[in-house]
Amino acid sequence: MSEQSEIFIAKSTIKADDREHRRKINFNIGRYNTAVVKGKEQFADLHLARERAKNIKWRAIETLDQQLEEFELNFTKRGGKVIWAENTDQAIEEILNICREKNCKSIVKSKSMVTEEIHLNDALEKNGIQSVETDLGEYIQQLDGEPPYHIVTPAMHKSKEDVAKLFYEKLGTPPNLSPEELTQVARNILREKYTEAEIGITGANFIISDIGAIAVTENEGNARLSCAFPKTHIAIVGIEKMIPSLTDLGLFWPLLATYGTGQKVTVYNTIITGPRQENEVDGPDEMYVILLDNNRTNILQNVKQRESLYCIRCGACLNACPVYKNIGGHAYGATYSGPIGSVITPHLQGMDEFKHLSFASSLCGNCTEVCSVKINLHELLLENRYESVEEGSTTFSERMAWKIWKLASLKRGLMNMGSGKLKNKVVNSMFKGWKKHRADLDFSQKTFNQMWKERYKN
Numbered sequence: 001m002s003e004q005s006e007i008f009i010a011k012s013t014i015k016a017d018d019r020e021h022r023r024k025i026n027f028n029i030g031r032y033n034t035a036v037v038k039g040k041e042q043f044a045d046l047h048l049a050r051e052r053a054k055n056i057k058w059r060a061i062e063t064l065d066q067q068l069e070e071f072e073l074n075f076t077k078r079g080g081k082v083i084w085a086e087n088t089d090q091a092i093e094e095i096l097n098i099c100r101e102k103n104c105k106s107i108v109k110s111k112s113m114v115t116e117e118i119h120l121n122d123a124l125e126k127n128g129i130q131s132v133e134t135d136l137g138e139y140i141q142q143l144d145g146e147p148p149y150h151i152v153t154p155a156m157h158k159s160k161e162d163v164a165k166l167f168y169e170k171l172g173t174p175p176n177l178s179p180e181e182l183t184q185v186a187r188n189i190l191r192e193k194y195t196e197a198e199i200g201i202t203g204a205n206f207i208i209s210d211i212g213a214i215a216v217t218e219n220e221g222n223a224r225l226s227c228a229f230p231k232t233h234i235a236i237v238g239i240e241k242m243i244p245s246l247t248d249l250g251l252f253w254p255l256l257a258t259y260g261t262g263q264k265v266t267v268y269n270t271i272i273t274g275p276r277q278e279n280e281v282d283g284p285d286e287m288y289v290i291l292l293d294n295n296r297t298n299i300l301q302n303v304k305q306r307e308s309l310y311c312i313r314c315g316a317c318l319n320a321c322p323v324y325k326n327i328g329g330h331a332y333g334a335t336y337s338g339p340i341g342s343v344i345t346p347h348l349q350g351m352d353e354f355k356h357l358s359f360a361s362s363l364c365g366n367c368t369e370v371c372s373v374k375i376n377l378h379e380l381l382l383e384n385r386y387e388s389v390e391e392g393s394t395t396f397s398e399r400m401a402w403k404i405w406k407l408a409s410l411k412r413g414l415m416n417m418g419s420g421k422l423k424n425k426v427v428n429s430m431f432k433g434w435k436k437h438r439a440d441l442d443f444s445q446k447t448f449n450q451m452w453k454e455r456y457k458n
């Protein structure tokens with residue numbers, strides 16, 4: 001068993017038993033479920049909208065090399081700079097180089113899962129640079145020293161009382177502030193940070209190749225401030241976020257909003273085409289876009305798994321997943337949790353260490369049912385299992401167990417051997433993991449053949 005798999009089992013065992021955790025998650029996902037129904041009403045034909053979105057992402061991913069080059073060509077025409085980063089180390093090094101060049105001591109950062117993926121805050125901190133999260137949920141998580149719990153709502157597992165307590169402990173505010181008062185506290189602190197920071201870092205929801213731009217979607221306006229106030233803006237984005245045209249946003253913005261939070265459209269949608277131009281008053285002097293691979297091309301070259309690159313990170317599959325709702329986002333031990341995380345993490349971070357995530361699924365298919373871009377998530381989970389077996393990343397005892405099982409299942413005589421009592425004893429002492437949270441298996445005292453004969457006689 002891999003180290004990650006042991007950690008996963010230990011963490012999920014604790015969380016699955018935590019009723020308070022379940023209450024908070026059910027409450028928040030319940031509100032989400034109500035909102036999504038309303039959001040969906042804006043689509044005349046939702047099925048068609050999702051199909052179209054899938055087709056657009058299919059085209060973008062099938063021609064990704066050309067789309068990325070087109071993006072670079074168009075973005076650099078307006079003075080933007082593009083950096084290609086093959087992995088985490090390269091991305092971090094490039095960001096640190098820019099920080100050194102700008103003599104940067106303070107950074108404001110808007111919500112970005114890619115920066116979580118490369119553990120950017122830790123790297124900046126080690127180099128004496130303060131990086132402040134400006135999305136309220138992320139700010140709460142940063143104060144608490146925790147990674148995001150969910151790809152859309154980072155502090156979903158916290159109640160308003162939890163947040164009030166956290167602010168009281170970390171910021172010295174009164175212990176019983178309301179959500180509005182807590183937001184005001186965070187806002188006052190963050191407003192100052194925007195004016196001090198030399199660099200703003202954001203992610204991007206979409207890279208748009210035909211106009212050479214990135215699009216950022218958010219509800220608080222913090223990403224706009226992060227990229228407009230500081231003199232330098234760095235956007236770091238996974239290469240799969242590509243869409244071919246500006247006009248595609250007319251479909252993707254409402255889809256992302258509805259499936260992400262149940263809104264018709266998210267409050268702030270910004271298209272950024274580069275640094276401030278001569279005739280413009282707002283915006284940074286310099287803008288960089290870092291295009292991050294970090295093993296995404298591993299997925300791209302896998303014809304079956306390629307579909308997972310269509311993901312627009314709406315988070316709907318997490319909210320629908322019975323496993324996620326039981327064990328929570330942190331148990332996965334990976335940046336991307338829930339069904340989509342279980343599909344891509346083994347390819348991004350290694351099959352040996354993370355294959356267990358694809359096995360921790362009921363394969364109910366609810367994730368596929370709710371996916372905004374119709375990714376066949378449960379089939380990709382199965383495909384991961386198949387690939388892990390094909391690659392030989394199974395243990396000797398597992399292979400032996402299946403061999404014996406197959407042998408016995410194919411021979412009626414072997415299945416009929418031994419009494420029910422003996423079978424109970426053997427199986428219940430062998431499958432200890434299964435029994436931890438379940439009653440003993442209880443085999444029938446008669447064999448299937450005996451029962452069949454009796455029934456046929458009657």
Ligand code: SF4
Nearest residue numbers: 311312314315317371
């Ligand atoms: S896989 Fe689909 S449902 Fe899950 S986050 Fe991505 S787009 Fe949303």
